[in-house]
Amino acid sequence: MRIAMLSDFHLGYERFREDAYRQAKEALETAAASADVLLIPGDIFDNRHPTPDVLAEAINLFRDLSRRTWKAHVVSFAGEGRSYTSIPIIAIPGTHERRAEGVEDPVDLLGLAGLLVDATNASVVVEKDGEKIAVRGLGGIADDRFREIVARENPKPVEGMFNVLFFHQSVYELLPFDKNFIRTDELPKGFDLYVNGHIHGKVEAKAHGKPFLISGSTVLTQLKAGEQEPKGFFIYDTAVGGYTFNRIRSRRFVFLKLKIDGREPGQIEGEIERLVRENCSDDKPILRIEISGKLKAGYKNLQIETQEIVRRFSDNAIVEIGRDGVEVAGGSQSQGGDGIALSDGASIKDYGLGVFAERLRENGYSLDRNPGELFDILSSEGSKEKAVKHAMGLLLGQ
Ligand SMILES: [Mn+2]
Numbered sequence: 001m002r003i004a005m006l007s008d009f010h011l012g013y014e015r016f017r018e019d020a021y022r023q024a025k026e027a028l029e030t031a032a033a034s035a036d037v038l039l040i041p042g043d044i045f046d047n048r049h050p051t052p053d054v055l056a057e058a059i060n061l062f063r064d065l066s067r068r069t070w071k072a073h074v075v076s077f078a079g080e081g082r083s084y085t086s087i088p089i090i091a092i093p094g095t096h097e098r099r100a101e102g103v104e105d106p107v108d109l110l111g112l113a114g115l116l117v118d119a120t121n122a123s124v125v126v127e128k129d130g131e132k133i134a135v136r137g138l139g140g141i142a143d144d145r146f147r148e149i150v151a152r153e154n155p156k157p158v159e160g161m162f163n164v165l166f167f168h169q170s171v172y173e174l175l176p177f178d179k180n181f182i183r184t185d186e187l188p189k190g191f192d193l194y195v196n197g198h199i200h201g202k203v204e205a206k207a208h209g210k211p212f213l214i215s216g217s218t219v220l221t222q223l224k225a226g227e228q229e230p231k232g233f234f235i236y237d238t239a240v241g242g243y244t245f246n247r248i249r250s251r252r253f254v255f256l257k258l259k260i261d262g263r264e265p266g267q268i269e270g271e272i273e274r275l276v277r278e279n280c281s282d283d284k285p286i287l288r289i290e291i292s293g294k295l296k297a298g299y300k301n302l303q304i305e306t307q308e309i310v311r312r313f314s315d316n317a318i319v320e321i322g323r324d325g326v327e328v329a330g331g332s333q334s335q336g337g338d339g340i341a342l343s344d345g346a347s348i349k350d351y352g353l354g355v356f357a358e359r360l361r362e363n364g365y366s367l368d369r370n371p372g373e374l375f376d377i378l379s380s381e382g383s384k385e386k387a388v389k390h391a392m393g394l395l396l397g398q
Helices: 017-034 052-066 106-112 141-152 265-279 307-312 345-363 371-380 384-396
Strands: 002-005 037-041 075-078 089-092 122-128 133-139 163-168 191-194 204-205 208-215 233-239 242-247 253-259 286-294 318-328
Touching: 002 017, 017 037, 017 052, 017 233, 037 133, 037 163, 037 191, 052 089, 052 384, 075 233, 089 163, 106 208, 133 141, 133 318, 141 345, 141 371, 208 233, 265 286, 265 307, 265 384, 307 318, 345 371, 371 384
Parallel strands: 002 037, 037 089, 133 163, 163 191, 191 208, 253 286, 286 318
Antiparallel strands: 002 233, 075 122, 122 133, 204 208, 233 242
16 A cells, blocks of 8 residues: 655645645645555644635645545544544644644544544554555644653554554654653554654654654745755555655745855845845745854944845745844854754744743642643633633642
């Protein structure tokens, strides 16, 4: 059976909204044309409260897919998620869709509509011509709870089938900034394939000696140097025991570094213009120009008129200029810190959760209510007042 892994579409991502839709569509259609099963490990949506327009985009994508003729079918489902279709499109919510436990997230809605199978904490068996694969989903879990859930649920492979473990988490080896993140050797053993989302760059690694694959996002989100490689998705073929990476047409991204040592703003403007002119083209790439180095002595800050350049080339490039690395005599404006380069904005939330949990520990917090759960409630409810009331209710047992 051919298993496609497509991740992190971020439908509704404001900055590149059309790219997000078009590239997700291309990935889904290409994958559906050559794979038997589609696995989507989270972040279909960019926001846990997508607008009706964004929901419509998702419905359009998945409705068209569900009308295709599929040779493989979901033949059994057990667990928490939603399964109202036998079409082998299986998804879990990611960090961007995560809401408090027991509250509907947008992936739940697609599951309820029968457009895909929501495998949140569930086991799904897919069959094609007598061959069966078992997909064990673990979705929408705060990083500090992942260990706890894995210990509680003890996900096990099913005998006689090809087994996939399917999740959306930060992994310490790839994002080593929080000791709460799961390590690959802590993942449940015995699975033939480990499929993760969340990280927006492509990752090919191993867990317990088996492939541990992250396809990366289908849309650009962070504009870091590591995002210049082509976007796409993996297909694992159980008949071959191997996988391929399938590129999609995605907007080109060029990351450019501009060292300004000793130059004055006027010269720097000229340099920026030269870089944009050299790299712009009809396919309208995204150009990020990262400026670093010391400004000519006597200049207190880098005051340049970049809007004019951005506007002039707007048909042939999307230009973004980063100036955090600019230093001035007697001080630095530099922020540095690319520690979370490979992940997406949601990692900021994970980082915040780490700080929150740390503060609770420092203050002697000892209730059995998990800090991750409290954090989710406090950060996901629409109204602050309601969230605080809900959290206090849980804490005080009301
Ligand atoms: Mn993501």
